[in-house]
Amino acid sequence: MTLSDPLDVPRPHAQLHFGVFFQGVNHWTIWSAPDSGSQIDPASFRQVARTAERGLLDAFFLGEGLRLREVDGKIHDLDVAGRPDAITQLAALAAVTRRIGLVSTSNTTFNEPADLARRLSGLDLLSEGRAGWNVVTTDNAWTGANFRRGGYLDHADRYRRAEEFLSVARALWDGWEDGAVAPEVGAPAWSAPGGVHQVRHRGPQFDVDLAPTLPRSAQGHPVIFQAGDSGEGRDFAARNADVIFSGHGNDFDDALAFADDIRRRLRAVGRPDDDLRILPGTEIILGATEEEAQEKKRWIRLQQVTPATALGIAGPLWGIDLSDRDADGPLPKEDPVVSENDSSFGARRIADPRAVVAEWQAKAEAYGWSLRETVIALGPQRGHVGTPSGLADKFAHFVRHGATDGFNVTPHLIPDGLDDIVDLLVPELQERGIYRTEYTGTTLRENLGLREPLTHRSAPGRRQAG
Amino acid sequence: MSGPALHLAVEIDGDGAHPAAWRRAAHSPGQLLAPRRVARVAAIAENAGFTLLTLDDGVLPPGAAPDPVGRIGAVERAAFVAASTSTIGIAPVVPVTYAEPFHVSSQLAALDHISAGRAGWVVTEEERPEAARAWGRPRVDDAGARTRESRDGVEVARALWDSWEDDAVIRSVATGRYLDRERLHYIDFTGETYAVKGPAIVPRPPQGQLVVLGRPDRVPSAQLDVALVEGRDLASVATAAAAAGTPRVLAEVEVALDTPGATAAERVADLERHTAWSDRGRLRHIGTADQLVAVLVELSRHVDGVRLHPLVLDEDLAVLSRLVLPALSGRRLVARPLPGTSLRSALGLERPANRFTAAAVATQEDAR
Numbered sequence: 028m029t030l031s032d033p034l035d036v037p038r039p040h041a042q043l044h045f046g047v048f049f050q051g052v053n054h055w056t057i058w059s060a061p062d063s064g065s066q067i068d069p070a071s072f073r074q075v076a077r078t079a080e081r082g083l084l085d086a087f088f089l090g091e092g093l094r095l096r097e098v099d100g101k102i103h104d105l106d107v108a109g110r111p112d113a114i115t116q117l118a119a120l121a122a123v124t125r126r127i128g129l130v131s132t133s134n135t136t137f138n139e140p141a142d143l144a145r146r147l148s149g150l151d152l153l154s155e156g157r158a159g160w161n162v163v164t165t166d167n168a169w170t171g172a173n174f175r176r177g178g179y180l181d182h183a184d185r186y187r188r189a190e191e192f193l194s195v196a197r198a199l200w201d202g203w204e205d206g207a208v209a210p211e212v213g214a215p216a217w218s219a220p221g222g223v224h225q226v227r228h229r230g231p232q233f234d235v236d237l238a239p240t241l242p243r244s245a246q247g248h249p250v251i252f253q254a255g256d257s258g259e260g261r262d263f264a265a266r267n268a269d270v271i272f273s274g275h276g277n278d279f280d281d282a283l284a285f286a287d288d289i290r291r292r293l294r295a296v297g298r299p300d301d302d303l304r305i306l307p308g309t310e311i312i313l314g315a316t317e318e319e320a321q322e323k324k325r326w327i328r329l330q331q332v333t334p335a336t337a338l339g340i341a342g343p344l345w346g347i348d349l350s351d352r353d354a355d356g357p358l359p360k361e362d363p364v365v366s367e368n369d370s371s372f373g374a375r376r377i378a379d380p381r382a383v384v385a386e387w388q389a390k391a392e393a394y395g396w397s398l399r400e401t402v403i404a405l406g407p408q409r410g411h412v413g414t415p416s417g418l419a420d421k422f423a424h425f426v427r428h429g430a431t432d433g434f435n436v437t438p439h440l441i442p443d444g445l446d447d448i449v450d451l452l453v454p455e456l457q458e459r460g461i462y463r464t465e466y467t468g469t470t471l472r473e474n475l476g477l478r479e480p481l482t483h484r485s486a487p488g489r490r491q492a493g
Numbered sequence: 494m495s496g497p498a499l500h501l502a503v504e505i506d507g508d509g510a511h512p513a514a515w516r517r518a519a520h521s522p523g524q525l526l527a528p529r530r531v532a533r534v535a536a537i538a539e540n541a542g543f544t545l546l547t548l549d550d551g552v553l554p555p556g557a558a559p560d561p562v563g564r565i566g567a568v569e570r571a572a573f574v575a576a577s578t579s580t581i582g583i584a585p586v587v588p589v590t591y592a593e594p595f596h597v598s599s600q601l602a603a604l605d606h607i608s609a610g611r612a613g614w615v616v617t618e619e620e621r622p623e624a625a626r627a628w629g630r631p632r633v634d635d636a637g638a639r640t641r642e643s644r645d646g647v648e649v650a651r652a653l654w655d656s657w658e659d660d661a662v663i664r665s666v667a668t669g670r671y672l673d674r675e676r677l678h679y680i681d682f683t684g685e686t687y688a689v690k691g692p693a694i695v696p697r698p699p700q701g702q703l704v705v706l707g708r709p710d711r712v713p714s715a716q717l718d719v720a721l722v723e724g725r726d727l728a729s730v731a732t733a734a735a736a737a738g739t740p741r742v743l744a745e746v747e748v749a750l751d752t753p754g755a756t757a758a759e760r761v762a763d764l765e766r767h768t769a770w771s772d773r774g775r776l777r778h779i780g781t782a783d784q785l786v787a788v789l790v791e792l793s794r795h796v797d798g799v800r801l802h803p804l805v806l807d808e809d810l811a812v813l814s815r816l817v818l819p820a821l822s823g824r825r826l827v828a829r830p831l832p833g834t835s836l837r838s839a840l841g842l843e844r845p846a847n848r849f850t851a852a853a854v855a856t857q858e859d860a861r
Contacts, residue, residue, distance in 0.1 A: 059666045066662075067696050069576075069607050092694055093595070095677070102692070104672040109662065109696040111603035112596070118569040119607040122532065122576035141552055141627045142592065149569035153528045172690035173595040208523040208563065216559030217515055217522045223554075223562055237627035240554050240564050242526065335669025 036427035043426045043461045044433030044475060045453075046086035046130070046272075046306055047079045047445055051110035052096065055310065055409075057330040057439050058107050064442045066107050069119065074442040076120045079127050082449030083463050085474050086128035086159060087120065088252075088272075088435060089113040093137055094170045098343065105336050114146045121154035128471030130159030130252055135192040136185055137165065137174045141237050144196035147249045148241040156245030156470030161252035161272060164189045184232070186255075186263050191232040193251070193267055197482050198226045200248045202239030246470035248480040265292035268303060269477050272435050276307025277408060282430035290429075304432040304475050310410030311436055313447045317413060324412045327439050328403045337399040340406070344380050344387075354399040358391050419455035426461055499789060499826045500798030500840055501542075501818065502582075502743060505534045506549035506567075509809065510747050510802035512560045513767040517760065519807040526563050528573065534806055535574040538581060541814035542822065542829035544839050545582035546574070547615050547706075547800065552591070552627045560768060568600045575608035580829070582836035584613030584706060589646025590639055591619055591628040595689055598650035605698035610835035612698070614650075615721070616643055616707035640711055645684040647705060647716045652680040654702050655848045656692035678849045700837045701844045706743070714738040718842055721745055721800060723775045727788075730776055731795040741797040741840055747777040748785060749804035750812040757781070760804060775802070782816035789817075793826055797840075 049072065050056055057063055064071045076087045091113050096103040113131040120129055129150060133143055151158035164185035165171075168178020180188060207222030209215075227236045253260065253268035256275075264271050275285035282305075290300035312327060314320025332340070334354035342349040346364035363380045377383060391401045411418055425431050438444025456462035468474050478484070508514040508525060515522055524530050538546045549555070550567030567585030575583050583604070587597055605612035618639045619625075625632040633639050658676035665671075680691035705712075706719040714720060720737035723745045724730035734742040747770075749757040757779045761770065778785050792799060803809035821827040830839040837844060 058664055058671050067606055069609070094690070095692055095694065102672065102674040102677050104670045104674045107671055109657065109672075109694070111606055111695055112599040115568055115572045115600045115603040116607065118572035119576040121528065122573045137593065138596070139591075139593075139628055139630075141629070145552070146566050146569060149565040152526055152565055153531070153569060153573045155528060172688070174593050174689070175687040177687070203563075208526075210521055210523050212518075212521050213516075214522060217556075217561045218558055218563070220558065223558075233629050235627060235629040237552070237623070238554050238562065240552075240562065242563065333669040 038427050038429050041426045041429070041432070041461065042463060042476070043422055043456055044304060044306060045082070045084040045448075046088050046128070046433075046435040047075060047084055048088045048090070048308060048435050048437045049075055049441065050107075050437050051090045052092050052106060052108050054106045054331055054336050055437055055439060056107045056441060057327065059330060059333070060440060062443060063440055066441060067109055067111065069116075071442040072111075072116055072120060073123055075438070075445060076124050076127055078442075078445045078449055080124050082445070082453045083466060084127060084449075085433070086130045086435075086471060087117075087124075088130040088159075088161070089116060089132060091132040091134060091163065093134060093165065094173055098339065099348070103339070105333070105339050114150055117158070118150050118153055121150065121157065126157070126466045126469065126474070128157045128159050128250065128474065129154050130161055130250070130471075132161040132163055134163050134165055135189040136180055137170065137176065138192075140192050140195035140199065140233060141235060143192075144199040145240060147196070148200060148239075148244070151244035151246065151249050152241060156472070158244070158246075158249040159252055159270070159471055160249045161254060162189055162193065162267070163254065186259050188232045190263065190267065191230050195226070195228050195233055195235060197248065197480070198228065199237075199239040200243060200480075201482055202226050203242040205243060208242060244470075246472035247483055250471050250475065250477065261289060261292055264303070265289065265296050265298070267481070269472070270304045270306055270475065273305055273307045276309045276425075276431055276434055277410065279425060279428075279430055282307065282425060283428065286430055302478065304477070306433050306435045307431055309434045309436060310439060311418065311434070311448055311452065312410060312412040312439075313415055313418070313451055314412075315414065317417070320412045320414060329399075331439065332399060332403050332406070334399060337402040340402050341398055344377055344383060346380065352398070355397045358388055358398050358401060415451040415455045418452060419459055422456065423459050423461050498793045498797075499821065500544045500741070500743065501821075501827055502545035502547060502584075502798060502800040503538050503543050503810070503813070504547045504549060504800060504802045505538060505806060506547075506586075507555055507561055507564065508807065509805040511761075511764045511768070511770045511804050512556050513764040514805045515561055516764065516767060517805045517808060522561065525561060526565060531565070531570050531573060532577045534810070535578055535581070535583075537810050537814060539578045541810070542818050542827070543581055544798070544830050545584060545613060545800075545836065547584045547613075548586060550586040551588060551617070551619055552624050553619075553621060568604065571604055571612070572607050575604060575611065580611075580832050580834075582611045582613055582704070582830065582839060583608055584615050584704065584836075586615040586617050588617045588619045588643075589650075590633050590642045591624060591630045592646070594646040594649035595653065597646065598653040598693060599695050601650065601703050602654055602693065602695035602698045605700055605703050606695070610699035610837070612700070613704035613706055613719075613836055616647055616705060616712050618643060618711060641685060643707070643712050644716065645682075645686070647707075647712055648684075649680070649682050649689050651702060651705070651716065652682055652848070653689075653691055653693040654698055656680050657695075657697040658847050658850050659697055659701070662696065697847070700835050701847065704836050704840060704842065709737045709739060718837075719743055719797075719840070722796070723773070725774060725776060727776070727791060727795070730792065734796045740842055743798045743800045744792055744796045745775045745802065746788075746792075746799045747775050747802045747804070748809060748813075749777075749779045750785060750809050750817075751781045752808050752812055757804075760808065764804070770804075782812055782820070785817055786820045789821060790824070790826065
């Protein structure tokens, strides 16, 4: 792919934004390699965040899980698991970084607005305007078993609760007028009379009445991220989000179709169609040559999909315990057993296992693949593989044509997995003029090029962030 | 007596223990919530040689106008401070009257990882009905119900900290297993008002269990590592300490000290013109540094340490640092924590065995 003439593309001046996703739980993080570090040691988090900052990335991103994953009623033991509470970890990183955004994935189903909004506000103040919140929902009673509330929420209610949650959170974040706190030593009162407003909210999900305890941060509110991909999720994002963390970042046409759909939904709710950043999650595998990159990809896939992981992925598909089979041998001959009572949690459900198994068997036979090779070849195709120069051209094409605004990168190794991207890919992007050479602002909102928070549009007299 | 007899903790929330302390602070009100301020106070406490700092909190504003109504969450401040200090223990106040114990347990375990084993937890209660309105939860009204919520919350947090054995992460390349699921445990807690399944999301904290501090009349002493005891005079502190039944006892002491610019009494009187320093039934020292040293020497016969509540941090912390801690250190009554040691070892507490590991060992022994 060659670089288009900048004037022939829809967005000649578009800039690419990167986030780094310290994922925590998944089989994409390779834990078996000799240079794989601790997943819980604060030094790992510090190193990834500082590397990201060296590479002028926008955001350091943490996931969340509220119950350990299970397969067939047993704790899943093959993947990296065990991670710190996200906001707590990010508050520590606020002390040792200066510009990188700090994004927490936090659940609206099993939190309460007074508590979570305040924690996010605290992170935003401690980082001087670098906090982000990836809003996620849960509907399963299985997760609820860890909480006072239990598993109480209907599927249909989870976005309703999320939306109401967000509106209470925003009211709390707006509860102090700018300048509410006395700016000078010797002031007659700590805060201006009437500068702090009580927030009263009565709705189907929440009935609260409280005085917020924090002012707005340098960026106004934490930046709102959203990751749901259903129609419901996309509408939620169009109404509420600043950034979408999508799964549509591999294939250009798919990414563009997704972006166009989001832009249509944005216009439908009265927002300009460049009001939101689309950062698909991706993996980036670099090599000095195409061949080297492909060879590295093969090695990475075999580390990610170990024999046990291949059997662990195939087992639920067949509905049979395959753990004593040979992953490097042929596919199981059995027909899948479809059970209505799946006791696996935290994993993606398969809609029609019989059809998937039939496809796997046909392809494996045609290409002579082992079970493990089949899992690798037919599993989700993720990420971009190539030389720094080739990928820089490719990403320029994505961004200048509006297919994405950048990527949220999941390194396959912690804590060194981001180094190649920062040291090799970023300079190529900078040469092409699609990546910053220094941070453009001090807040996450500014660095992402976002407008002020949604509740503060066209409010005269308000401080403008960004 | 062998070794230092007195552990010193200091409460550093806001601008000091007096509600109007902000009026004597060396900075503008707006700076109270600035990260630099948070880190600076913690650094002063660490450099002074305190064993522990605590950070007060609650869902409601810390005070009513004209006094401060702003406060960053104690866990977030604690994590921030943990990343910029290296030896001092750090204990946020976290009430579990309404909070989700699963989240609280994760946050505190994360804090212990972040601080490499320097974390503690001060358990308090949300007493005011406004707290229930803020949380949107049914009121937990009477003292008995609040004690029940604290007891259950601490029990759940402690069980979750044990739900990963220390060596649960095995990284067995041969079998492809990252975890040994036999070393992970459901806690299956069922209390009067809720149930929690477990296991935790966060691996076992470096200290095994964080140091849990609280009032023994509010949290069962069997759940506390450190009792925080009150009393207006030495005799009542001594009585409370003797009754605490916890491995360590710290006395709560409010202090206002003479400074080069003004006497303690003058400083207190200055603030009392604006707001009263309400009597919480705690020992209160208003006077010179030398007199405070004498009080602390006397206290060291009855308690393992004190938690100091300075009148105004910007004024009293300097005097504590320059005069009080050196004097105690000179008498070998206190020792600053050593780099690389946990809060638990700084307080002379053992690293506890994991309840699940211990149970498994006991079962094996029974079978023999």
